[in-house]
Amino acid sequence: MALEHALLVSLSERAGSGYELARRFDKSIGYFWSATHQQIYRVLKRMEEAGWVTVESVAQQGKPDKKVYAVAPAGADELARWIAEPVESTPTRDELGVKVRGAAHGDIDAVRAEVARHRAEHARRLEEYQLSEKKFFPVPDQLSGTALHQYLVLRAGIRAETGYVEWCDEVLQALRPRKGDHRP
Amino acid sequence: MALEHALLVSLSERAGSGYELARRFDKSIGYFWSATHQQIYRVLKRMEEAGWVTVESVAQQGKPDKKVYAVAPAGADELARWIAEPVESTPTRDELGVKVRGAAHGDIDAVRAEVARHRAEHARRLEEYQLSEKKFFPVPDQLSGTALHQYLVLRAGIRAETGYVEWCDEVLQALRPRKGDHRP
């Protein structure tokens, strides 16, 4: 049940509406815990019922009302409790891996093309992360507190994307057409 | 819907029962697509109804009967179709990342201990993978076909675990207690 807690982390930094949270999740926390707006709305409702967050309806001009959520004391307690609790490492799920593994039972050219496509996507994301790193954390040695923690998860993203891109290259190298291959 | 297809890949290599598949999934394919036996049983049933696999009840001595599943022509077609189809990259989900990100709202010592625990687990798995690499793929340059594809996903596992361990080290280094910190 990490979504609840991811939302609590985000709301601890700044109160916000479901919509805003959904967009924050496209960055930072969303790098390693994504969520759709529907999911977020539902979970926020549940959290409100549990007393973990408080809501305040805010009227806006020209825009629909929004419900601004903020962390309640019970939510802060819950977050602290959860952080101290041990977690199992989330199992990996990678469809592209399944395809590479099963490549012999399908069109190898198609698999290679897919890997190339994913390589491009991950490389793009990596660049984005590296840009953020330069821009927001130019002197990482001096970071502390939340800024340091933000930096560390960005580093996780950078490492993950770097590794993925390298793996794609290895696959593309290994699956490249060779003499003796004959395709119709 | 990758589980169906992961099962088809596994069954294409060798027919087997749900139980056997569950254990095969603890290795190789399971490195990046895990599944419980219940999940596997359910999906196999669905696949049988769809005509993707055939079943044969096999009596055994001293052991309960087992249902041996094999890929049907429709299943092979479906697998080939799916392999050629583009996939979105599976979003990352990492609870430990959420904890590090929210470390300021909980007990930093506990987070550090968690990271250390996960580091150990991933290091252990990495060693396991590296052992498999040495044992089963001592001369990777000469691989082709399914053996090559198996090797490549093992490489994915090795890269992922290596990266994770390195990241844990980076976090442990960054979150180590420093002068000026005062905890009760």
Add this chain to the structure above:
DNA sequence: GTCTGCATGTAACTGGTTACATGATTAT
């Protein structure tokens, strides 16, 4: 006599996705 391995399953639940709906405002 207790535990592990083989082998299959039901039932209840939780977490997450997809599709659809509404309605105003601003930018092209």
Add this chain to the structure above:
DNA sequence: ATAATCATGTAACCAGTTACATGCAGAC
């Protein structure tokens, strides 16, 4: 006109987890 952005939601569905049940064989 039309699309995008802001903002919230319902409903149906799918995927995956957890708990429980059964029963025999062989090892310790």
